[in-house]
Amino acid sequence: MSSLVERLRVRSDSRPRYSLDESDEESDLLFGKSKKSEDFEKIVRDDAKEDSCNACGESGNLLVCETCTYEYHPKCLMPRLKAPLPTAWRCPKCVNPLNDIEKILDCEMRPTVADDGDASKLGSKQIFVKQYLVKWKGLSYLHCTWVPEKEFIKAYKELPRLRTKVNNFRKQMPVGNSSEDDFVPIRPEYTMVDRILACRQDDQEKEYLVKWVGLNYDECYWESESDIASFQQQIENFNRLQSRYRKLRKQKSNVRDGFDSKNKSKEFQQFEKSPEFLPGGELHPYQLEGLNFLRFSWSKQTHVILADEMGLGKTIQSIAFLASLYEENVSPHLVVAPLSTLRNWER
Structure with a gap:
């Protein structure tokens, strides 16, 4: 498990984070965003790089901040900004990135590069600080990152809900060494x-x-x-x-050429006995009746619902119906089912 978490932790710790939630009312109030005001003076950042990404220093395909002079590549933001790119965007300096946290997964002391002032005091460039493992909104568990606790403390005043989220996480954290050994912040299958x-x-x-x-x-x-x-x-x-799928669509297109399928009703053929193309046994009489009911309704282009009692075989009737259509070269079919039964439907 440690190898999985470590693989997630090394994803671009040095790159800046960002927030992209133009509909968030709280951030709109905090930064004085007005939909009516179009003409305003941008904040001039002394460390802004002209026509270059403020993270990597390279040019080309830059996102320009709406309220200041910072520019970034979408790939240099953390979490990375994906297409479609917004027309109006504000950089991490103007919008607090912690507004995009979906959940907090873990917390521990982790090494980080110290500031020049701290390094002179400690005599080393590397120090250990408390950090939180964060899952971001709209991104999978592959893109979880570590955020220093000091960033949370600075954001508490602007984002009061963030403090509640941190407190709830602390309450859920395991207590005791035995529990910590079994604690898994990210289940391996989620990646x-x-x-x-x-x-x-x-x-x-x-x-x-x-x-x-x-x-x-x-x-x-x-x-x-x-x-x-x-x-x-x-x-x-x-x-x-x-x-x-493309091949099937082409075949169906060729078959339908020359006649109007909407105006030509499908011919209904009733099964008098259990179809031979169903292996493993025979349908009960009431199941055969259900199969014929489905086929008749389909021939009349009518929507139906099977309402048999539990355990009487609605699933096998549905499978027999789809199989009968498949025998007549009518495909593909769309099956919507609970996640727990999808594998059975595949088989």
Whole structure:
């Protein structure tokens, strides 16, 4: 477990963090943001680099702060800003980055580079300070970072809810050495790709919409190809499915050429006995009746609901219905089911 956490901890500690939540009413009040005021004088930062990123010093494709003279590359921000890029954006100096914290995962004393004043007192460039492991809004567990406690203390006055979040985290922290040994801040499967759902590409790099092992579909995130390069098998599976889907669409398009499917009703064929293409047994009479009911409704383009009692085989009736359509070269089908049963549906 330590190797996993360490791999997450080394992700660009030196890069600045940012906040991007233009709808946040609290930040709007704090920084005097007015939707009506368009003409205002920007804050001139003495250390701003002209036409260059304030983090890496290089030029090209820079985000310009709306309220000051700082400029950054999207990739140099922490957490990194992904496409689509905002039209109005404020840098980490103008907007408190801790406003984008989703949850606090861990806390410990960690080494960091000391300031010149502290280094002269301690006689070393490296000191240990208390830091919090943070998960950011809109980013997966791959992009968790460590934030020094002093940053939290400075933000308490501006973000009163942040103090509550820290206090709640402290209450949930394990107490005692035995509990600490078993404590896992990030479960390993949360950083493992379960499947890839979609793909998009901007001017810079290809991105994939990732479903993570052990997490629900509402926690899918867009990840750059370089961040999930070690999961080539899942990428290949996605590409193979996409290729099959494009091939099926082409076949269906060729079959439908020459007639209007909307005006031509589908012919209903009733099964008198359990279909031969269903292995492993035969359908009960009431299940066969349910199968024919589904097929008849489908032929009339009517939506239906199976309302049998529990344990009578609604699932096998649905599977038999889809299998009958597949036998007639009608595919693909979309199955929406609880996460716990998806693997069974795949099989």
